[in-house]
Amino acid sequence: MSEKLYQIISKVFNVDSSKISDDTSPENLEQWDSFNFYVLLDEIENEFNIKFNLDETLDIKKIGDFKILLEKNGVKI
């Protein structure tokens, strides 16, 4: 599952998945801008067939947070 998540991130941000880790964030990834982030959220919601709450999405600061959130929503990472 982790692999699937990385695939989506790598596709949306157009970066090699080897460059993505749990610590990837807007600070260390230039491609991560506010609009791209919404695109990423949308892709992840569609791919895993879940809907995040608005407050959940505001807490996402780095890729690791996505994993925590997905697990919380019952997706095995």
Add this chain to the structure above:
Amino acid sequence: MKNEENLAYFLNEAKTIKPRELGKKLRVAFLASSTINGFEETMRVKCFQKGIDCVTYVADYNQYNQEILNQDSGLYQFKPDITFLILDTRHILGEHFFSWHIVPHEEKPKFVETKIGEIKKLCNTFEENSKSKLVITSLQIPSYSSYGISEQREMRGLKEMVSEINNELFDNCGRLYTNHQIFIYDFNEFISRFGEKNIFNYKQFFSGDIKISIEYIPKFVNELMGYVYAISGITKKCIVVDLDNTLWGGVIGEDGFDNIKVGDNPIGHSFVEFQKRLLALNQRGIILAINSKNNFDDAIEVIQKHPNMILREDDFACVKINWDDKVLNLQKISQELNIGLDSMVFFDDDPINQEYVRESLPEVLVVDLPKDSSQYAQIITEMKEFDILKITEEDTKRGAMYLGQKKRKELEGKVTDFNEFLKQMNIVVNVEKANSFSIPRISQLTLKTNQFNLTTKRYQEEEVSKFSSSDNKIVECVQVSDKFGDNGITGTYIIEKKNDEEWIIDTFLLSCRIMGRGVEEIMMNQIIEKARLSKIKRVKGKFIPTTKNKPAENFYEQLGFEKENEFWVFNTDNIMNKPEHIKVKKNE
């Protein structure tokens, strides 16, 4: 949703595309009252896929008023060909969106008037400062009214008020005959097709003022592509269809006349609906043709005699029902109709045929028709490739004109001497100065004519309009008829009066349906006679070669023009050959 259709795909593709040398160029500006990230990227990619190199300008967030009202704005410096102004109801109504019910009745008309006035002012200022087409999206009619169910009992409820603004937009901006520049896109068409719950995502709206959700941005941009195709003149002109399982259910050669499915049952209904859509396009000027592997007699019998068929033999300008190769048939259809392969759309249910044509003739748009015939009607209604900015009289008559063409071909086949054939045609050419009726058609001809076109200059309606009222230019068109019917306005020329001695041919073109019958010679004779009357010594013009106008390459030379550097020159003291089989009427 297919991967290549989502926004992430377009955002990434947009980074990789590079302008090509030969592509058509298009400058597109976006103005909006909300976040429109992703719009320009999607449009650039979609344009690139259609051979258009698109350069874009995106105004800053909610700066559309300043961009339009300030003459020195970035928008005007950018010099767009098309400008999209994407308005939205929440922004235009402000607090009234939530509480229209507390506005006193007597104040309501004034609010509507003010809003309309603001939009009109934008339109007028834009027209004064730019040549660009302006496409404004109409306002979304809210799906919720603050009046609740009593909305319909109110004079000027919320929805009625928004409709009122929209109607004013449609009437005063979109429909005015004199206005060639401003178009209204009916945003509610988009909403009713895909649904507000899908298009408007509260989470994205609260997070980033995104009013068209990320998933639906590519679909919305696709709606706008109709304007891009029409303005770039790359609209499709001809639909070629297969028969078995494309126009009817089943295989005529196996199932027989009585067992194929047209009407009368669920499968049959889907084909009838598809045929009705094709007929509607045909009535609007799209030419239909058949390309089918079948015994001719079996298949034509269905078209002639099956009680539930919508399309009949006379609706098809060209019929290829044989056992020949489908690619070969398409090439023949293209030649016989004089319509370029890149103006053709091919519908065939067989994926192998689709792939074969796609590989062999990449210019042809091959529709990805699924196995399920219930989807055919929807697929064709969602195609933007047939859109034109304004349907002209010629468009609605085109089907009949091609039928005349088919009959002309039959006569040509019977008469062995070509000159004898021309004589029997009784061709009459009406030469006419451009007027408000012919200007849209003249513009359309400059945008669409590729083969017999000496300079291939593309002009929008307002440019033709300007030329026709200028003292320095002559804009005339010819309407051609013969014993098989009226061909409509099919040729035009624009002359620049350079000085007292010299005129320059700026544009000279003739629809490919008509070329080769002497009309082009008549047109050039008109120019020379006119020049002589005005005591002009020399008429000259350039031949600007394109990949398609080879048929016009030797035209100047054949009529006695002499080459001087880049120009072909005709001295008006000389006599020009004039075809005698054509009767000319002048209406200058």
